[in-house]
Structures are given as C-alpha cells and as structure tokens.
Amino acid sequence: MTLFASATMPATHWRIRWFRPAMLASWVLLAVLVLLSIYPFLMMFINSFKSDTEIMVNPAALPQQWTLHSYAAVFSANGGLWRNFINGVVIAGTSTVVAVFITAMAAFAFAKYHFVGRNVIFTLLMLTLMVPPQITIPPLYIMFAQLHWINTLQVQIVPTVTSVFGLFMIRQYMLGIPNELLEAARMDGANHWQVFWRIMLPVSAPILGAFAILHFLGVWNAYLWPLIVANRPAVQPIMVSLPNLTDPNIGYLPVWGTIMAGCVVATLPILIVFVIFQDRFMASAVVGAVRE
C-alpha cells in the first residue's frame, strides 16, 4: 500500500478506490477535524445572534429568536465598543506602516551595502532575538509615565515598531534579489533613495506583505502591554475592553451575547482579509521555518 500520492498517479486510480474502507475512514476523520477546527467559530457566530438572556437557557442550539440586539449593544457598551475597535485598528495599522517602512530600509542596507560595522551590528541585533521583549516593560512604563503618555494611543504604538525578526526575514529575501537589477537602475541615474523606493520596495512586495500581516496580527493581538498602559476605556484597544463587558445592572456577570458579538466584530475583518489573501497568510507562517 502506498501512503504517499505520487504526482504521476492517474486520476482514475483515485476513483476506483473510492469506497475502500481506508478511504471512508479518512474522510470521517477529516470531517471530524474540520468540525473541531470550525466549531468554536460556529458557536461564536450563532451565539452572537442570541439575546444575553436566551444564551442562558439555550447555549448551544440555533437561536430561537434571531436578534441583532447583541450587535446593537456592542456598539453602545462602554460608551461604544466600536471606538475600542477603531483604537485597535489605528494602533496596529500605524505600527505596521512604520514597522514595514523602517525595517525595509534597514534590511536594504544590511542586504545590499558594504559598510563599516555591518556584520557586527547585524549579529548583535540577531542575538537580541533570544531576549523576551517583556524585560523592557518596567523601564518603558517609567519612561512613558514621565512623558505623561500613559493612557494614550501613542504609548501603545511606539514600543511596537521595531521587529528584529522582521529585519532578518526581509534581509534574507533581499539577499536573493540580483545586484544587476540595482546596478541597472543606478546606471540610469537613480540615486540611493530611488533605487530603494522604485526598485527594492516593489520587488520585495511579497515578503513585505507577509511581514505586514505577521506584524499587524501581533500588535492587534497584544494584551499584556495595553492592559498595563491603557486603563481608560476611551484609549483601550478592543482586545482589552472585550473581556470587560459585563451586565450594567448585575455588576460582573458577563453578557455572553454581547461578548460573542464583540468577538465577531474583532475577528470578521481579519477573517475576510484571510479569505482573500490566504496564501500570503500561510506563507508568512512558513517564512521563518522552512526558508532559512
């Protein structure tokens, strides 16, 4: 029995063995895996269309009464969860634009220029990959408190803009871009900046896209740092305000319909982007591991 499909195997071969027990068993297994993978998603969507009271009597089935009440609540809870959603988008979006830009510039220099100190600086940067970023939290807190930046958006953006892993990833890709391409542009009279802006950036678009996705998701997901520096609901990103949604009348009883609707709001935009750019998403997962 051959387990590995060979590329030359004719399509009919596949059809003949359709009803073999092994085939059936693996289809069942696959169905179970797919279900396990998406069941929490399904419940998130289904429960977001129930009222907070219906969830208590009917947690798992389809809604007896479909309602958009939870979504209305999301957009009014805590003075508007939509504001926290926008905070999250602004924080992650700004950080990503800045990070892609400064990281691409640095990666270009490290990949395509000779300069004194290049290898030393690059090696030192790579060594810091071992260091958990959380060690900078106490000093950063002190620094930003002195700047009176606690409870602002910028305090959640600024510390996230450097990514040594991104530098490694982008430089690795740029090393593979032929020098002739850049030399040709130089001969046509392009200056250093134009070579970077007009040639290097467009040619590196695939890796920059992968890095942008990774970075955006990283900042979008952040919970620890915003929890420390953003106590005021007006500046909190959605990730910090979501777990805080409680019944205004009964204190800390969580309102599950509203929370699930909030989770949908936090997930749906990324899900849509994922459906469109799924290959780039999955490539960004692989980039560090396999391409080395």
Add this chain to the structure above:
Amino acid sequence: MVEANGSIAAAAPPLVGQRRRRRRHWGDTLAPYLFILPFIVAFVVLFLGPALYSLGLSFYRYKGYGAAHFLGWSNYLATLRFHAFWSALGNTIFYWVAHVVPMMVIAFLLAIFVRTKFVPFKSVIKPILFVPNIVAIVAASLVFQNLFGTEYGVINWLIGMKIPWLQDYGLARWVVVVVLVWRNVGFWFVVFLAGLTSISPEIEDAARVDGATTWQRLRFITIPLMRNIFLFAFVIDAINSFQLFTEPNVLMGRAGELANEQVAPLLNLLVLNLRSGNFGQASAVSWILFVLIAIASFVQFRLFKSGEGEASE
C-alpha cells in the same frame, strides 16, 4: 581599463560583491547608515536602552519616583523565595509541556495525512485547519470561556452535566491546553506541510523502489530531513510558552482581573509587581524569565543535537 569604465563605476552604488574603482562620494558612504538609522534609533530607544535599564533596575528598589536603593541580589532572591513564583513556574511549565507534545504530533500527522491521496480538496482543507490561528487570542479565549462555562456553557449543555471546567483549577489548566492546541495546531500543520513539500520526491521514490515500507520511509527519511524544522518549531513554541499570558488570564480572570494564583503563568508576577510599583522586582522577574527561556532553548538544542548523532549511527 579603470579609466574606460570610470563613468559606469561612478554611477554604480557600492553594492555587495562589486569592487569600488573610484574615490567614493561621501554620499555613497553615508547612504547605508542613513538607511539603518531609523531602525537603529528606534531599537536603541525602545529595546536596547530599556533592556539595559531593566537589568540595572533589577538590582534596585525603585518605586518609579524618588531615590532608588541598591539591593544587590535581593529582588532575585525575594522572587525565588516567593511561593507564588514556584506555582507560576509550575503552571507555565505545565501549559508548555502538556500542549506541545499533542500539538506537534497532531500537526505532523495532519501534514502527512493531508499529503496522501485519501484527502480531497486539499486547497480548501488547508485554510480551514489554519483558520483558528487568525482568531485573536482574546476572542478565542472568550469563546472557549463560553464553551466551557459551568451554568450556561455549550459543552455542559451538550453533555447534560454541570462540570465546573473553569472553576475547578485542575480542570481549568486543561482548558488552557485545549485552547493552545486548538489555536496553534493549524499553524504548525502548515509549517510542517511546507517542510514535507520541500523534501524532493525523488528521495522517497528511490526508497520505495528499494522496498522501504511506509513506516520506514517516515522514520528514516522524512523525520530526519525535517529535523531542523522540528527544532525551530519546538524552540519557538517553548519561547512563546514561557511568555504565555493572555489565554489563562482571559479564560479564568473575571472582567479584566488577572487569573487566580493557582493557575497564573509567570508573567502575572511581572504585572502584579508593576501594579504595586515594585519596578525593581518586576525587572528581576523578567530577567528570570529570560534565563528560563535561554535554558529551555539550550536544552532543546542539545536534545536535537544528540538525536542527530543517534540517527547517523
């Protein structure tokens, strides 16, 4: 000859691998430094500087204002004597060990399984298995909090029982593990799948011609060729596991409160110290975390290296 090429060389940037044949313009010398400047400035101000500051702070008592008092190793010793540190360390190691083995095994078997002829619609199956990874950690934890709720939870409703999944801390630890596996298994599945695809089919074909069984091909060809990817996966996952914070705190915390000490991960100590203004102690905790990550990474490098020796014998 040099003269003849002069005009071309003058136009060329000082690129890697190219000999410079003229006196460099000062702008050419400066350009790379200007390109790295924003990154380096940000890195020094936001990471390197604070990291060194944090190392210094860990030897002082500092409340964020007023004078700092030098304490020597006291912050470290106090942390190590603190019983909450040991329970947090135990919890963190539990979360790591309990999820990493099933997760990696499932991800690898899935990758092998999806490559077989038994699996149709590969281009649809792959994203479906990956999709839990794009759900925000907070959202995923909240959904599982809903699934595993005691009174109004989906699972208890389905099985018709009232199991206190998240109130019984022995069970709650396993719910954290379930979330970690659910959210990350698809990520490593995609990584392993790419790794398997990068193995040239000729090697496997040759082995098959030589009469190697499926198991033999897996054991002696596929797994050894995947060694570096496994090492990467285990090291990255260990680093992430020691930095675990969101899942247990959202699952077991109530309305933004941190989780109970009995299920708390290590980073909770950092937050608690920070909230009580013990910046020195908070820094010491973070450096202990660094040492633990370094040890965990080193041990795994050694394990994989010794495994390599075995395989080649």
